[in-house]
Amino acid sequence: MSKSYTAIIIDGNNISRKTLSSVIRQNYNMRDIYSSSCAREASAVLRQIENIDWIFFNSELADKDAFEFVKEMQGLKSTESAHYILTSSDSNREILLKAATVGVHAFIVKPFTPKIVIGKMQKLIGNKAQRKTRRVDLFEAFEATVHFKEAKYPSVLMDISLGGCMIKSPVYNQGGGMIYDKAKIRIPYENTIISLDAELIRLERDTSCEEPKILAAFLFNDIKEKYARSLTDFLAKIKTGR
Numbered sequence: 442m443s444k445s446y447t448a449i450i451i452d453g454n455n456i457s458r459k460t461l462s463s464v465i466r467q468n469y470n471m472r473d474i475y476s477s478s479c480a481r482e483a484s485a486v487l488r489q490i491e492n493i494d495w496i497f498f499n500s501e502l503a504d505k506d507a508f509e510f511v512k513e514m515q516g517l518k519s520t521e522s523a524h525y526i527l528t529s530s531d532s533n534r535e536i537l538l539k540a541a542t543v544g545v546h547a548f549i550v551k552p553f554t555p556k557i558v559i560g561k562m563q564k565l566i567g568n569k570a571q572r573k574t575r576r577v578d579l580f581e582a583f584e585a586t587v588h589f590k591e592a593k594y595p596s597v598l599m600d601i602s603l604g605g606c607m608i609k610s611p612v613y614n615q616g617g618g619m620i621y622d623k624a625k626i627r628i629p630y631e632n633t634i635i636s637l638d639a640e641l642i643r644l645e646r647d648t649s650c651e652e653p654k655i656l657a658a659f660l661f662n663d664i665k666e667k668y669a670r671s672l673t674d675f676l677a678k679i680k681t682g683r
Contacts, residue, residue: 445472448495451483451510452528453503457551461497461528464555469562480505487514493523495562500529500536511543524565528553541613541644541655564642564660587657588625589613596657598628601679603672605639605660612653613644626659628675635671638662 446469450458458476465471475490477483480502487493496514500507507527514520527540530551540548547561583598587610596610606626628635639659647654664672 445470446494447471447473447475447490447492448497449475449477449483449486449493450497451477451480451502452497452499453478453501454499457499457528461553461558464558465495465562468555468559479503480507480510484510484514487517487519490519492521493519495526496520496523497526497528500527500531508539508543511545515544524562526561537613537644541646544645546643564640584629586627587659588627590623599656601676603661603664603669603676605642605658608657608659609647609654610657612655613657624659626661630671630675633671635668635675637664637668637672 448465448471450461452458452461455478458478462474462476466474473490475483475486477486481504483498487496496511498507498511502510511525524547525543525545526547526549527536527545528549528551529536537548546565549557549561585596585598585606585608587594587596587608592613594610594613596608599607599609601607608626624639624641626637626639628637639661641657642660643658645656647656
């Protein structure tokens, strides 16, 4: 039997709540779906239930700053395993950076399609498990560069697999437009550069250092054959300590 999930949708727009509820109910085995129009109602629900798997929340809540609300809810026992998905009609950089600082897992721009919603959920479910089992933790620093459409960030690899990687980077605050999506990861290796098309699937603040840094999780997409061979070789050498 497939896993059953519990979700809460927090949005002042009743139509948005009903639409999103219908999408996830039709595509996943949902045990319960709670609907709240404001932070106060949602807080009451989350303090009463035992466990929540999905928290969908709008960037504009009527009674509380959405990101302050998330930080408060992250301290509850019921939200320990929750995936936070932000929904917003505005995709500007400031909102995305705020989302990153509080550990939001995914971002959906309104109006959304069922395909977009399910795609975000599938990546958070499947790739998190895949990366846990296949990743290679790095015991020395390996450089990498993250290239978005309008900016690039010198970074450090934290772990990597054939499916994706975790990278420590400066805060993504250059350029404009949508940064929470496609990127290229470029890793210097021997006499070449491994260039990997990737999708950013999670941002979180790195609290281990004083200088502002973030941890960014990427999923690799359609790796070209020549880079796949180099990546496989790179992983093999890391595992053997060479």
